[in-house]
Amino acid sequence: MSRIGKSPVTIPSGVEVKVDGNVVTVKGPKGELTQELDSCVEMNIDGDTITFTRESDAPDHRSKHGLYRSLVNNMVIGVSEGFKKELEVVGVGFRANTQGQRLELALGYSHPVVIEFPSEIKVSTVSEKGQAPVVTLESHDKQLVGQAAAKIRSLRKPEPYKGKGIRFKGEQIRRKAGKSAAAAK
Secondary structure (H helix, E strand, O other): OOHHHHOOEEOOOOOEEEEEOOEEEEEEOOEEEEEEOOOOEEEEEEOOEEEEEEOOOOHHHHHHHHHHHHHHHHHHHHHHOOEEEEEEEEOOOOEEEEEOOEEEEEOOOOOOEEEEOOOOOEEEEEOOOOOOOEEEEEEOOHHHHHHHHHHHHHOOOOOOOOOOEEEEOOOOOOOOOOOOOOOOO
16 A cells, blocks of 8 residues: 555535536635546545555556555645745845736846746745845645746756855755865866
8 A cells, every 4th residue: 555545634614515527626726726536536525534545456546546645635735725935046146026927037047038927826026135035936736836947947046156056945956166266286
């Protein structure tokens, strides 16, 4: 048995879970999400807990057992609490500004980088003097937040010599030593 697949998902109050064939719909205070389940995994709702069973021990079925349990768990957490990612924009002259659903980044290129986000994601920036600007992404969809954060980070990944670039808050950057000061003659 999959350790992840075996553990039940608890439904918090205010969250409604419906199963229609093999499509799961989760509604909560933060929004609504749907996910299609594979036919090899069966979902059972008993009161305020959800359990998952698989039809056989085939490797494909075993992998999907834990996968769909995690996806439904993330949906339940998302519509009740939501997900949040914070990115730091580190570098001299690097800036971040938001106007509604638009994020404008100055990352040392010849032009500002502008990204439009879907309405499901709430984007905000905080710029304090002496601190690196922080971009915050919030949504009820974990996959959407992670994908948007990865897209922003890919614009200027942190480099190992000075540490400049866009990084997740709290991320440790492996630093390298630069060139040797002077070669021995």
